[in-house]
Amino acid sequence: MAEGTRVRTHLCGITTAWTEAEEADAAIAEIGAAIGERSVAQIVAFFSADYDVETLNRALTARFPGAGIAGCTMSGGISPAGGLDRGLVVIAFPRENFRIVSTLLDAIDHLDVERTASSVRALRRSLEAEDGAGLAPGTGRRFALSLIDGLTNAEETVVSAIAWALDGIPLVGGSAGDDLTFRQTVLLHDGRIHQRAAVLLLVETDFPIQIFKSDNFEPTDTKFVVTASDDEQRIVHELNAEPAAREYAMAVGLDPERLSPMSFAAYPLAVKVGGEYFCRSIRRMNPDGSLSFFCAIDEGVVLTLARPRDIVAATGAELARLDADLGGIDLVIGFECVLRRLDAESRQVRHGIFDLYRRYDIVGFDTYGEQYRSMHLNQTFTGIAIGRGEPGRDSGAR
Structure with a gap:
């Protein structure tokens, strides 16, 4: 558990700071003091759902005038000092x-795909207009970050539309959470404060980068067919023509x-x-014994029961690969499913995950879903790793 306010300035020039202050105004005051007078172009913030968001928004805007502001509520934070x-x-x-x-994409629960794609293309053009270095798409130095309202049930449509218009720029991100209160x-x-919306950032950097995803499960031979569902609400009423919760519980040996x-x-x-x-x-x-899902589930889909692997070993192996590919990791911005955190807690291995946060300087938040390229995922860890290489060296964005 992280305590107090911590700050870290990375080789790439990004400053990360985190606090467990009880109130929003105190949190911004502490973070502002920690960051100091550093020149800031963009703030990305992840914050507790019980903060007064009006206070937080006003304080952030006042403390960082002239900087872009983007952020969302979380179901827990990630920092190099551990989990918050x-x-x-x-x-x-x-x-x-x-x-x-x-840019902001609004009314995503009734998404206009063409208008969304047009907004993303316009954003790409504005990045190219800002780009004094003239780097072309595909050089591996551009990436996109998405923050999406996690209660809209719209991530699949949003991510698909964004990825289509990004034209190869790799996307990662997370769905905003609220501590499992839903x-x-x-x-x-x-x-401005938004709901039923998504925020998209396009970033170009002179440092080597890679996007990634990591999971820790493997399929078993147990299958379920979705035989009755409400696709729009992501609710499954029946699995294998039986009440969904009962069929699932019987398969895993639990009391429904x-x-x-x-x-x-x-x-x-x-x-x-x-x-x-x-x-x-x-x-x-x-x-009523039905099951609500974090991802879209259609009638007729075949679901496979999976068994977890060692979450610390699987995550550590992916981070070690990134570290080797990038010639050393300077910083990771990560989006981790809240269910991974719960699984690590139940298996009493969260300390091992915290060790990885510290070793690889990981910051981010626990999500209601993760984005990776054109996919909306669950129970996954996605993110962008920024390398320690000299500016101008290209390592590619996987």
């Missing part, structure tokens, strides 16, 4: 060696009346897409 159950995590991008533009998730963008987020984290479900398995995590059991 609550508080504020801030990433301050410098003006040197980074060029950043952002009441209200909030986003910030340049002085005692299913909990810990159960769903320990026994994930996955769907096979293009020869690869992706998690489709259960959000909650409903009073």
